[in-house]
């Protein structure tokens with residue numbers, strides 16, 4: 001029994017190390033945005049939803065909108081971790097300070 005447990009612990013440690021999402025300190029906001037949001041939001045152009053450059057700049061508003069959704073915007077609270085949502089919020093705010101192309 002003891003041996004089985006240590007093997008299991010070893011496997012769990014291996015799984016943690018080999019998973020890039022868990023291994024990195026911070027989720028990649030740009031990558032997540034591209035995967036989950038880009039079909040509806042461009043940086044400097046209006047698509048299905050408002051462009052990133054003209055979005056609300058308040059972290060709490062951004063977080064709430066992403067977590068709970070709004071009107072035609074789907075909610076992501078059950079699909080993304082809090083750290084992932086924080087990373088996306090940071091990505092949005094970085095791109096808001098850039099001038100329109």
Ligand code: HEC
Nearest residue numbers: 036037040048049050055056062065066070071072073088
């Ligand atoms: C299916 C299309 C769709 C997807 C996918 C989508 N959105 Fe939206 N989003 C919208 C629409 C439409 C609105 C406008 C909602 C409204 O009318 O209030 C919106 C609004 C928002 C707002 C509010 C902007 C403001 O100024 O208050 C934020 C922030 C936002 N989206 C971020 C995201 C992020 C981040 C993702 C990816 C995790 C995402 N959206 C994915 C359609 C989408």
